[in-house]
Amino acid sequence: MTAEHPPIRLLTLYDDVMNVYADRGNAIAIQARARARGLAVEARSVSLGDPLPDAADLLLIGGGQDREQRRIADELAGRGERLRAWADDGVAMLAVCGGFQLFGHWYRDTAGDELPGAGVFDVTTVAPGPGWPRCIGDVLAQATEDGIGEVVGFENHGGRTYLGARARPFAMVEFGYGNNGADGTEGAVRDRAIGTYLHGSVLPKNPALIDHLLAGALSHRAGNTVRLAPLPAGYAERAHAAAAAVARARAPRFDRSVRPAV
Amino acid sequence: MPYASLRERSAVLIGRVAGAATRRLGRGGGTALPGLVASRIAPGLLSTFARALADGVVTVTGTNGKTTTAHLLTAIARADGREVVANDSGSNMERGLVSMFVDASGSDGAHRLGVLEIDEAELPRLYSRLRPRVAVFLNLFRDQLDRYGEVDSVAEGWASALAAADAGSTETTLVLNADDPSVARLAVHSGGPVVTFGVDDPAAALPGREHAADARFCACGARFEYSAVHMGHVGHWRCPACGEARAAPDVSARRIVLQADRTEVDFTIAGEPCRLTLPLAGLYSVYNALAAAAAAHALGIAADVITASLAQAAPAFGRQEEFALDGRTVRMWLAKNPTGLNEVLRALVAAGPSLCLLVLLNDGIQDGRDVSWIYDADVERLTPLAPSVVCSGDRAADLGLRFALAGIEPALVEPDAERALDAALARTPAGGRLEIVPTYTAMLHMRELLARRTGVASYWEDTRT
Numbered sequence: 001m002t003a004e005h006p007p008i009r010l011l012t013l014y015d016d017v018m019n020v021y022a023d024r025g026n027a028i029a030i031q032a033r034a035r036a037r038g039l040a041v042e043a044r045s046v047s048l049g050d051p052l053p054d055a056a057d058l059l060l061i062g063g064g065q066d067r068e069q070r071r072i073a074d075e076l077a078g079r080g081e082r083l084r085a086w087a088d089d090g091v092a093m094l095a096v097c098g099g100f101q102l103f104g105h106w107y108r109d110t111a112g113d114e115l116p117g118a119g120v121f122d123v124t125t126v127a128p129g130p131g132w133p134r135c136i137g138d139v140l141a142q143a144t145e146d147g148i149g150e151v152v153g154f155e156n157h158g159g160r161t162y163l164g165a166r167a168r169p170f171a172m173v174e175f176g177y178g179n180n181g182a183d184g185t186e187g188a189v190r191d192r193a194i195g196t197y198l199h200g201s202v203l204p205k206n207p208a209l210i211d212h213l214l215a216g217a218l219s220h221r222a223g224n225t226v227r228l229a230p231l232p233a234g235y236a237e238r239a240h241a242a243a244a245a246v247a248r249a250r251a252p253r254f255d256r257s258v259r260p261a262v
Numbered sequence: 263m264p265y266a267s268l269r270e271r272s273a274v275l276i277g278r279v280a281g282a283a284t285r286r287l288g289r290g291g292g293t294a295l296p297g298l299v300a301s302r303i304a305p306g307l308l309s310t311f312a313r314a315l316a317d318g319v320v321t322v323t324g325t326n327g328k329t330t331t332a333h334l335l336t337a338i339a340r341a342d343g344r345e346v347v348a349n350d351s352g353s354n355m356e357r358g359l360v361s362m363f364v365d366a367s368g369s370d371g372a373h374r375l376g377v378l379e380i381d382e383a384e385l386p387r388l389y390s391r392l393r394p395r396v397a398v399f400l401n402l403f404r405d406q407l408d409r410y411g412e413v414d415s416v417a418e419g420w421a422s423a424l425a426a427a428d429a430g431s432t433e434t435t436l437v438l439n440a441d442d443p444s445v446a447r448l449a450v451h452s453g454g455p456v457v458t459f460g461v462d463d464p465a466a467a468l469p470g471r472e473h474a475a476d477a478r479f480c481a482c483g484a485r486f487e488y489s490a491v492h493m494g495h496v497g498h499w500r501c502p503a504c505g506e507a508r509a510a511p512d513v514s515a516r517r518i519v520l521q522a523d524r525t526e527v528d529f530t531i532a533g534e535p536c537r538l539t540l541p542l543a544g545l546y547s548v549y550n551a552l553a554a555a556a557a558a559h560a561l562g563i564a565a566d567v568i569t570a571s572l573a574q575a576a577p578a579f580g581r582q583e584e585f586a587l588d589g590r591t592v593r594m595w596l597a598k599n600p601t602g603l604n605e606v607l608r609a610l611v612a613a614g615p616s617l618c619l620l621v622l623l624n625d626g627i628q629d630g631r632d633v634s635w636i637y638d639a640d641v642e643r644l645t646p647l648a649p650s651v652v653c654s655g656d657r658a659a660d661l662g663l664r665f666a667l668a669g670i671e672p673a674l675v676e677p678d679a680e681r682a683l684d685a686a687l688a689r690t691p692a693g694g695r696l697e698i699v700p701t702y703t704a705m706l707h708m709r710e711l712l713a714r715r716t717g718v719a720s721y722w723e724d725t726r727t
Binding site for chain 1: 404413483600625633634635637656658659660663667672
């Protein structure tokens with residue numbers, strides 16, 4: 001496969017600012033899985049003030065605190081048109097937590113300030129402010145995309161995200177809170193772009209999700225649909241099973257009446 | 263106990279009975295229950311106890327190094343002839359502090375110094391009640407975000423506690439880490455004296471920034487520049503926009519030679535140079551020793567007493583503690599957050615090249631439910647050493663995956679701590695050393711296992727001598 005495909009262009013956005021919940025593990029896991037598959041990856045990071053490259057096949061952005069989100073919001077929103085065009089063109093993306101929020105239309109933070117978003121996903125997010133607890137805990141959800149199946153991770157967010165008419169959820173929550181604790185949705189999908197609240201880091205222990213993103217990135221690179229053969233189970237599957245057991249044992253089973261406990 | 267009301271005195275008695283009962287029932291050390299019971303009966307008890315200490319209170323707070331710093335300071339103060347009460351079991355919330363006072367309240371309270379490590383998130387609530395004579399702030403790193411919320415909120419809590427207490431706090435000396443910008447800038451909230459500490463050895467600098475760096479930006483909004491990074495965001499920082507910058511510290515380490523199990527270091531304590539061999543490994547131990555030295559200096563203890571006691575320092579429990587077991591040396595390194603783990607890994611690299619490791623990751627409330635943080639630590643530092651690694655704890659599988667992704671195939675992934683210990687010992691050559699790196703609750707569990715096998719005292723017995 002190495003010979004058939006030029007390297008996947010992996011782009012990490014603001015990884016020195018939006019890095020508070022160890023989402024760096026996502027880039028580590030992608031590189032390792034690509035290596036195991038004999039796929040070449042050409043990684044680069046773009047931070048504040050850096051120009052976007054001409055093209056990318058796979059884009060990652062992680063979570064950050066309100067302070068860090070304020071720092072990048074204007075610049076990221078200014079790049080919204082470009083990013084939306086990339087999404088329409090089939091670039092694979094993973095936006096996590098604070099990065100997911102800023103990939104929506106806007107995020108109203110705990111101070112009540114509205115931060116503009118890149119508008120990749122038809123979602124909006126409101127941090128409800130004092131008296132509303134954060135959504136914190138283990139999550140187990142079922143992805144809506146074929147071939148990904150059960151996803152596991154850890155969520156820690158104050159903001160409540162609501163899907164617009166054109167947005168599809170990335171997954172439906174079985175254990176945990178998800179986008180807003182009310183409608184059972186988790187994250188959002190637009191073509192090959194995925195937004196999610198899951199840390200963990202999420203990719204290392206959800207190998208089917210990495211494969212989904214890698215296949216998407218390869219398809220974008222090659223200009224046709226690429227399918228990846230399964231790999232034998234290993235450490236990732238064990239960690240997935242352990243995290244799923246933890247979520248089942250101690251996260252609240254989702255139902256519409258569930259709200260984070262104060 | 264002077265000043266105590268009848269209600270407070272009964273609260274102490276009842277608390278003591280509760281503590282004795284839990285210990286007798288074998289339900290652990292009883293480090294929290296007496297305090298919980300006593301402060302339920304008399305909520306003002308903590309202030310009463312603190313006021314009764316004739317030599318005042320030293321608080322020690324920060325993300326990493328609280329227990330070791332308080333432990334070192336206690337040793338220095340005792341060497342100076344002072345009678346010290348300390349919460350050295352690491353129980354650092356209000357109930358733990360009150361428990362400690364309840365236990366210690368039998369003897370004469372005069373001429374006593376309190377050395378209290380305080381949970382960083384609890385400090386704002388406790389600061390005005392303890393009215394410390396010396397308040398030590400070590401560092402602020404990301405830690406247990408599922409419990410503390412965001413890092414910024416802890417920093418804001420410290421600043422507002424100091425600002426609120428400012429009116430009456432000219433008698434408090436702040437001891438601040440000059441190298442951590444989130445800590446150094448607390449000086450603006452002080453109405454009293456400030457003693458700073460820091461590292462001034464170019465050889466201590468890392469080649470680049472670490473991934474888990476937290477205070478990247480100045481309050482004015484610009485990104486800090488560093489001429490040297492020592493760990494995380496700690497180093498020689500300056501803001502290119504507003505000009506705020508690290509100031510030369512009052513207590514500094516000028517020449518540091520890191521070795522496998524000790525550190526040679528030249529200190530300057532308020533202009534006075536001294537040389538010592540610290541019996542602890544790792545740059546983070548140098549920071550802890552500097553903080554203890556600066557606090558001791560603030561208490562008026564002479565530099566020669568400080569260096570002599572540091573040179574004889576014993577490790578705090580679970581922090582580079584050594585045990586002899588099955589013809590091997592077992593050394594335990596508590597690591598509970600990315601920066602802590604990074605520093606332990608750095609010390610282990612210095613201890614290499616043939617490393618036998620047992621790493622344990624638990625996800626209890628005290629460890630943090632979210633185990634994401636292992637991806638923030640630079641586990642890849644160990645890859646060139648090709649260590650033998652046994653992964654254990656509740657989240658052994660997550661740990662196994664983390665090492666595998668770093669290119670280190672685990673020798674074994676075994677959630678059960680006791681079976682993992684046996685396997686790791688079997689993989690350690692006779693006469694060799696097994697390095698155990700546990701999270702907090704895994705450390706407590708492992709220490710009990712080692713205590714049972716080696717006859718070393720349990721931690722609560724240890725702290726009552």
